[in-house]
Amino acid sequence: MTHSVQYRLVDPVAMSRIDAAAEASGLSIISLMERAGQAVAACALRHYPEARRYAVLCGAGNNGGDGFVAARALRDAGADVAVFVFGDMVKLKGAAQQAHEAWIEVSGDIGNQSLAAFTPRDGDVIIDGIFGAGLSRDVPPEVAAVIRAVGHAGTPVVAIDLPSGLCGRRGVALGSAFKAARTVTFVAKKPGHVLMPGREFCGALEVFDIGIPRRIVEANVGALWENSPDLWKSYLVHDDVETHKFKRGHLTVFAGPSHSTGAARMTAMSGLRAGAGIVTIAAPEEAIPVLSATLTAVMVTPIDDRDALGDWAEDERHGTYVLGPGFGDLEKARAFVALLKDRALVLDADGITAFKDDTLKLFSLFTEDAPRIMTPHEGEFARLFPDVHADDTLSKIEKAQAAAKCSNAVIIYKGADTVIAAPDGRAGVNTNAPSSLATAGSGDVLAGICGALLAQQVPAFEAAAAAVWLHGEMGRSLGPGLIAEDLASAVRPFEAFEARARTG
Known part of the structure; x- marks a missing residue:
């Protein structure tokens, strides 16, 4: 059966295999992260050009790395950007560490503030890069408090890969999760994007091709798809x-x-x-x-x-x-x-x-x-x-x-x-x-x-x-x-x- 990669669903475990295979093939992970973060910044600028401030919330993993790239791209575009971090940035490694260092280089010593210091302002647009699709535990209380504050304020959220707090495999909130206005994911949709209630948490979904070859994707996924005519129309009489x-x-x-x-x-x-x-x-x-x-x-x-x-x-x-x-x-x-x-x-x-x-x-x-x-x-x-x-x-x-x-x-x-x-x-x-x-x-x-x-x-x-x-x-x-x-x-x-x- 041939089925367009457009309709593939890739669970978080399979996505980890794809990332590892991409790196093993010689692809630059920092280059992939750069494309991902730039895509997120472009989405935010395209849909929220009137934002007074882009508040970028970053965790200590690759999702946070995408956020640091997005913050730098937004700053380069002349926007007012503030970055708030959750977790120990000393634990950053690999491409995420490089993305963080590039952000600090352009923003200076005041480039990061603790997530605990974040309060939504009128005119804010949130870029959510705290957790990715692989989250498997309830969100910590500090993150849950921010999610509640953003929800009460009605601040629009652009989520990176998946709204933080949403399980990428089951599509359920792990204690609490952002309700995003838009979500930008990469390579392919995840089960959490299409299962309920996750589909409603994601808002409008964009899938961006960051350059991982299709052969790598197809070699590392199972037989799981979003239902579409591509899956079955050749079998019809x-x-x-x-x-x-x-x-x-x-x-x-x-x-x-x-x-x-x-x-x-x-x-x-x-x-x-x-x-x-x-x-x-x-x-x-x-x-x-x-x-x-x-x-x-x-x-x-x-x-x-x-x-x-x-x-x-x-x-x-x-x-x-x-x-x-x-x-x-x-x-x-x-x-x-x-x-x-x-x-x-x-x-x-x-x-x-x-x-x-x-x-x-x-x-x-x-x-x-x-x-x-x-x-x-x-x-x-x-x-x-x-x-x-x-x-x-x-x-x-x-x-x-x-x-x-x-x-x-x-x-x-x-x-x-x-x-x-x-x-x-x-x-x-x-x-x-x-x-x-x-x-x-x-x-x-x-x-x-x-x-x-x-x-x-x-x-x-x-x-x-x-x-x-x-x-x-x-x-x-x-x-x-x-x-x-x-x-x-x-x-x-x-x-x-x-x-x-x-x-x-």
Whole structure:
């Protein structure tokens, strides 16, 4: 798989490997730091030219080194600059020490003040270079006090790499963290930039290329990306003149009793609009009249029990299923999943809840390799993977990866920062979903899109990632106030979004 470095996510451990490999290759670390600091200064001048003073807060690591370069560049541009330091500058080494010495050379003996002496002034812009993405402990009280003071004053913050106090791996505040207006990071985004609530702490994010070759980056990162079409569009089926409905797959969506068929209907319509050639709702006999009266393009068939499903599944064209939306009967759900264990399957809602008291039974059914996707929201994830969910040392990405590995299924861990993870460790974080998608029935639409892509023989991880991205784009196009029926009606294959982008 080729995927643009633009969408790579690099965790702090991988970033340390990249830095070390860059130095080992002969690259000058002070030159890289110079470019980083200059980029930060340029961002501050570009977005805050009216600043009365740039207050640069520097720690005793490489993040502080970037800050000293930024301070010198701002001073060279004629700005009023004050530098406040946290930590023992005697402990500085390497490139950070050189950057500090260059700053002292142009600023003189009064070039540094203690962070404890800093008080935000009217007209200040903060350049935050105290801690970088590798912070793994709560911020010290002195730093927390400054963070509070800056927050109360409403002073804009330009963060270097990551707002100080934010965990670069988990995207959570370590005791306290700056809420930056803008963040300038280098080489690639970090998980903390895209996971919630870190995404909100970072403000507007700029990724600056400081000159580390792509070969070094690619050699030292894992299979982790921000979700984008580059990740999966080459796997999608592209229609040609020889296509036909069976070639595009037959999707079966299970429905519950007559009083709760709405979820399955939205799932089925979404699957049909997302490109499945044929969609059939399989429902209890008593629900058939309701479904027949409310559906036209979607077919309906009665399936009341395991025997009826066995007969239906004997037809090899019936290869893809969605089970869960509005299903209701948890005992029957368990029986149906057992029968479909080797088929392409999307397990959602009641299909997940059915196994909350016997998760090992579900995982034992999924020992064979087959295309399958599970779509838990936060509560369902906690019920299905209680130990993983309770481990606060793990990021949401790591939790999804652990869940995918133990269940042998692709996991869509839903939320504002939906994570898609495969059993082999690949993972993507979705960032295009608007808050308006948090509405009843939205997940039923997502399940239908997943099912349609599986029916078209898209591999499970790529199908899940594409479905989540398309779901987000549809939500963005509809805007605030959308309801699930709007979303189901708006579903279109990816080609429609490509065409819209080309025509503007």
